[in-house]
Amino acid sequence: MKRFVFVSAATVMGIALVLVFVFLGKQTSGPISGALDALGNKIIEVEQDYLLSQREPIRSKELAWFQPYRHNIELMKNPDTIFLGVYENNYLQSFDKIINLDESLKSTLPLIQIYTAWGDKDREKFPAIYAKTIYDLGSMPIITWEPWLNDFDREKHNLHAVADPNVAGMSTVARGDYDFYIEEWAHEIAAFEHNIFIRFGHEMNDPYRYPWGPQNNEPKDFVAAWQHVVNKFRELGVDNVIWIWAPQPAYLRYAEYYPGDEYVDWIGVGTLNYGTVASWSKWWTFKDIYGNYYDWLDMLDKPMMITEMGCLRVGGNREEWFRNALTDLPAKYPRLKAIILFNDDDDKTTLNKSLNWSIINDTSTCEVIRQTIKDTW
Amino acid sequence: MRTKQDRSDELWKFWEAQEVTKTGRFFFLILVIAGVISIVRFFDWWFHPNHVASLPLFVILSLITWYGLLRLILIWINYLGIKKPKRAHAEDGLKVAIFTTSSPGEPLSMFDKTLEACANIIYPHTTYLLDDTQDPAFKEVAEKHGAVWLELVGLPGAKAGKVNKALQMIDEDFVLIMDPDHIPFPNFLDEVLGYFKDERVGFVQVAQTYYNQYRSFTARGAAEQTYTFYGPTMMGMYGYGTSVAIGANCTFRKKALDSIGGHGIGLAEDLITSIRLHAAGWKSVFNPVVVSRGLVPEDFGSFCKQQLKWSRGVFEILFSELPRLSKTLSLWQLISYFAISTYYLVGVTIFLYVAIPFMYFWGGWLPAKMDFGEFLVNGTPIIVIALLVYLYVQRWLSHPISERGLHWRGMVLKFATWPVFFLGALLAVVNVEIPYIPTAKKAVKGLSPYTRPLIFQVILFILTLGYVIYDRLYVASEGILILTSQKVWGMFAFAFVSIIMIIGGIYAAYESRDLEPEEPWKKIDLKKIKIRRKS
Numbered sequence: 001m002k003r004f005v006f007v008s009a010a011t012v013m014g015i016a017l018v019l020v021f022v023f024l025g026k027q028t029s030g031p032i033s034g035a036l037d038a039l040g041n042k043i044i045e046v047e048q049d050y051l052l053s054q055r056e057p058i059r060s061k062e063l064a065w066f067q068p069y070r071h072n073i074e075l076m077k078n079p080d081t082i083f084l085g086v087y088e089n090n091y092l093q094s095f096d097k098i099i100n101l102d103e104s105l106k107s108t109l110p111l112i113q114i115y116t117a118w119g120d121k122d123r124e125k126f127p128a129i130y131a132k133t134i135y136d137l138g139s140m141p142i143i144t145w146e147p148w149l150n151d152f153d154r155e156k157h158n159l160h161a162v163a164d165p166n167v168a169g170m171s172t173v174a175r176g177d178y179d180f181y182i183e184e185w186a187h188e189i190a191a192f193e194h195n196i197f198i199r200f201g202h203e204m205n206d207p208y209r210y211p212w213g214p215q216n217n218e219p220k221d222f223v224a225a226w227q228h229v230v231n232k233f234r235e236l237g238v239d240n241v242i243w244i245w246a247p248q249p250a251y252l253r254y255a256e257y258y259p260g261d262e263y264v265d266w267i268g269v270g271t272l273n274y275g276t277v278a279s280w281s282k283w284w285t286f287k288d289i290y291g292n293y294y295d296w297l298d299m300l301d302k303p304m305m306i307t308e309m310g311c312l313r314v315g316g317n318r319e320e321w322f323r324n325a326l327t328d329l330p331a332k333y334p335r336l337k338a339i340i341l342f343n344d345d346d347d348k349t350t351l352n353k354s355l356n357w358s359i360i361n362d363t364s365t366c367e368v369i370r371q372t373i374k375d376t377w
Numbered sequence: 378m379r380t381k382q383d384r385s386d387e388l389w390k391f392w393e394a395q396e397v398t399k400t401g402r403f404f405f406l407i408l409v410i411a412g413v414i415s416i417v418r419f420f421d422w423w424f425h426p427n428h429v430a431s432l433p434l435f436v437i438l439s440l441i442t443w444y445g446l447l448r449l450i451l452i453w454i455n456y457l458g459i460k461k462p463k464r465a466h467a468e469d470g471l472k473v474a475i476f477t478t479s480s481p482g483e484p485l486s487m488f489d490k491t492l493e494a495c496a497n498i499i500y501p502h503t504t505y506l507l508d509d510t511q512d513p514a515f516k517e518v519a520e521k522h523g524a525v526w527l528e529l530v531g532l533p534g535a536k537a538g539k540v541n542k543a544l545q546m547i548d549e550d551f552v553l554i555m556d557p558d559h560i561p562f563p564n565f566l567d568e569v570l571g572y573f574k575d576e577r578v579g580f581v582q583v584a585q586t587y588y589n590q591y592r593s594f595t596a597r598g599a600a601e602q603t604y605t606f607y608g609p610t611m612m613g614m615y616g617y618g619t620s621v622a623i624g625a626n627c628t629f630r631k632k633a634l635d636s637i638g639g640h641g642i643g644l645a646e647d648l649i650t651s652i653r654l655h656a657a658g659w660k661s662v663f664n665p666v667v668v669s670r671g672l673v674p675e676d677f678g679s680f681c682k683q684q685l686k687w688s689r690g691v692f693e694i695l696f697s698e699l700p701r702l703s704k705t706l707s708l709w710q711l712i713s714y715f716a717i718s719t720y721y722l723v724g725v726t727i728f729l730y731v732a733i734p735f736m737y738f739w740g741g742w743l744p745a746k747m748d749f750g751e752f753l754v755n756g757t758p759i760i761v762i763a764l765l766v767y768l769y770v771q772r773w774l775s776h777p778i779s780e781r782g783l784h785w786r787g788m789v790l791k792f793a794t795w796p797v798f799f800l801g802a803l804l805a806v807v808n809v810e811i812p813y814i815p816t817a818k819k820a821v822k823g824l825s826p827y828t829r830p831l832i833f834q835v836i837l838f839i840l841t842l843g844y845v846i847y848d849r850l851y852v853a854s855e856g857i858l859i860l861t862s863q864k865v866w867g868m869f870a871f872a873f874v875s876i877i878m879i880i881g882g883i884y885a886a887y888e889s890r891d892l893e894p895e896e897p898w899k900k901i902d903l904k905k906i907k908i909r910r911k912s
Binding site: 092 | 399407415755762854856862866
């Protein structure tokens with residue numbers, strides 16, 4: 001019996017000791033990851049200064065023509081030329097594939113897009129390293145910033161415990177619940193110093209796709225959230241952001257989600273042709289999914305960006321599709337000032353299977369794109 | 378870093394480890410439980426599919442890490458058994474022999490001192506000098522101190538052959554087998570013989586301690602590696618009935634040795650004798666007292682030679698002794714001997730650990746994708762608790778005043794001798810004898826040949842650094858530069874830790890070049906040995 005008491009007492013105190021460590025761990029994990037981030041940035045900085053600055057910046061040189069644009073935010077808000085860009089999903093490991101695409105298209109792409117969701121994780125912080133890499137490669141980053149609200153530690157940030165934080169989520173963003181996160185990003189972006197695009201809460205009028213959509217929020221709440229975010233940045237003196245408002249025009253009701261002229265710099269539209277890969281999709285041309293909405297969007301008097309341009313091979317001819325889309329584009333759509341190719345080779349976000357949008361190795365399509373632009377723009 | 382003062386003045390006093398109190402055990406158990414839970418939590422964090430970068434490398438990394446953590450748990454469990462034997466007074470009239478062996482090339486003056494010390498041992502005994510030097514001076518020095526001189530030439534094994542022959546020639550019941558470099562205190566036998574009252578006790582071991590550890594970095598490090606073993610570790614093993622014999626100063630019951638066919642022969646003779654005695658049902662006692670002091674290797678070359686001998690020899694327990702003796706060993710004995718005989722696999726694990734950064738730099742292979750911050754949060758409790766345990770059990774060292782500390786020299790030396798352990802393990806697996814390796818005097822520039830793999834490692838590191846810098850400056854694509862910056866330099870930091878240890882080893886070897894060969898026993902004044910107990 002005595003032995004039982006001895007062991008039990010020791011066990012209880014042993015568990016208590018572990019709990020002390022767990023508590024300390026929780027308390028310090030924030031500061032620790034902060035310190036490690038700072039250390040990591042220092043490493044990059046030091047290597048840059050002492051080693052990498054000796055290198056010949058190849059891609060940067062190729063984009064010498066783009067430098068005056070990306071360093072002039074007013075010019076980027078009202079550009080006099082059309083920019084090409086790309087989203088390539090393997091960027092997390094390497095930007096080499098993007099460099100390959102540059103070669104395939106025989107054109108170094110000035111805009112590079114990456115996607116980041118809201119949340120507590122490391123990958124949900126401002127992607128400083130990737131933004132810096134994009135900048136060093138001569139390009140300008142576009143960040144699609146997705147306000148998922150379910151990936152936060154609610155206790156840690158003093159948020160009310162709710163079953164689904166995305167329900168009526170936009171109003172909570174508007175009232176300031178997530179300011180801790182927004183402000184962190186604002187500071188990081190200010191520290192980044194160079195101009196960037198942010199596409200916030202895209203396809204906000206699509207009731208099926210994203211949790212910030214109309215199934216969870218009123219349009220006015222989305223607008224309030226948008227305005228709150230932009231105001232926060234401005235309050236903190238962060239002035240290097242170009243805001244892209246990107247509705248999904250196919251869902252017809254999008255006007256009521258417009259945050260207002262002072263809050264929006266560019267209009268974005270995604271034009272992904274899924275072909276006949278699913279029961280709900282057809283072979284839609286560029287005109288079907290963008291051209292038909294051009295006139296209304298034109299009234300907003302803002303430069304436009306095709307934020308995701310892609311075409312699957314199922315149900316039609318990809319080369320034809322691009323040729324039709326790009327022929328005489330500046331003449332047909334004078335407000336269209338940027339096109340971002342959607343180059344995801346492993347897209348699992350829409351269907352259960354993986355879709356391959358990539359054109360890097362599709363020489364015929366790349367040739368069509370290159371030739372059409374060369375001949376008709 | 379605070380330099381430990383030379384505690385030589387404290388060494389020649391009788392000392393014993395602290396008693397094991399219930400409170401001591403209680404706090405220790407708390408630490409162990411907290412440690413095990415922390416390891417379980419770490420296990421839970423470690424094995425996550427998205428931590429894997431390259432599966433084969435991740436498996437290797439996991440094997441190294443969890444092998445180490447498992448051994449750590451084993452060490453803790455061993456400490457839980459910590460036990461100090463109650464004082465047992467030696468009966469009068471026991472017939473005791475002391476054996477010490479001499480071989481050609483050993484210094485006569487050392488025997489002069491040792492035999493004099495043996496003569497000073499209070500309990501009545503007969504000292505035997507098992508001599509094969511064929512040098513009449515040795516006969517003289519034996520007779521000078523009243524020891525019996527036995528000429529035993531041409532017998533196998535360094536020591537064991539002579540011992541076994543001598544066992545047949547004596548009629549004493551108990552034999553203390555002592556290395557000639559050990560100087561026993563006068564009360565040696567009084568601290569040992571009482572335990573033989575229990576008929577089942579086959580051998581009694583005391584702490585093995587040194588008096589020349591302050592002479593060099595190698596000596597300090599080598600000694601530090603043994604402190605915990607001759608304190609809490611052996612006390613734990615005693616608690617589980619598996620404390621082993623150490624050839625330097627173990628006392629045997631003659632009947633026990635006879636029952637197993639004599640002392641074991643081989644590279645790790647004492648361990649072989651131990652396991653055979655345990656398998657034959659004999660019990661062992663470990664008395665954590667300081668009653669003799671000997672010599673630890675002072676130069677890097679000799680140390681490596683000793684480690685090579687042990688790392689090769691100890692595997693014989695695993696391959697030759699354990700399989701046939703396993704049926705009669707107790708569970709704890711099985712576990713203990715298995716753990717001891719696989720100890721030198723540490724050479725293989727350190728090799729893999731050292732190889733990982735090089736595999737990354739030259740092959741681009743990364744074993745794991747773990748967030749370093751998470752690793753710290755999950756792993757630090759284990760490190761802290763392991764350190765607390767290590768420091769806590771130091772209260773049970775046999776001679777805390779000179780032995781307490783972080784033992785960093787021991788760790789550096791252990792890391793820097795990984796090539797020796799690796800070679801020992803390799804030779805054991807292919808069942809080949811140790812090849813002849815020249816001593817320091819014959820080696821190039823006086824640096825021991827055992828430093829060659831270390832120097833090679835440092836050169837490889839520098840070459841790799843140069844290659845990586847060249848690659849990042851001229852070759853690597855712009856698309857991955859910044860993305861790999863942290864990984865690359867993080868890996869270098871990882872590799873650099875190893876290099877620091879290796880440089881420590883090279884320093885030990887370098888220091889050994891200038892070591893004046895001394896005869897440290899000459900300075901020892903036997904009359905100054907204090908044997909009074911505190912209580």
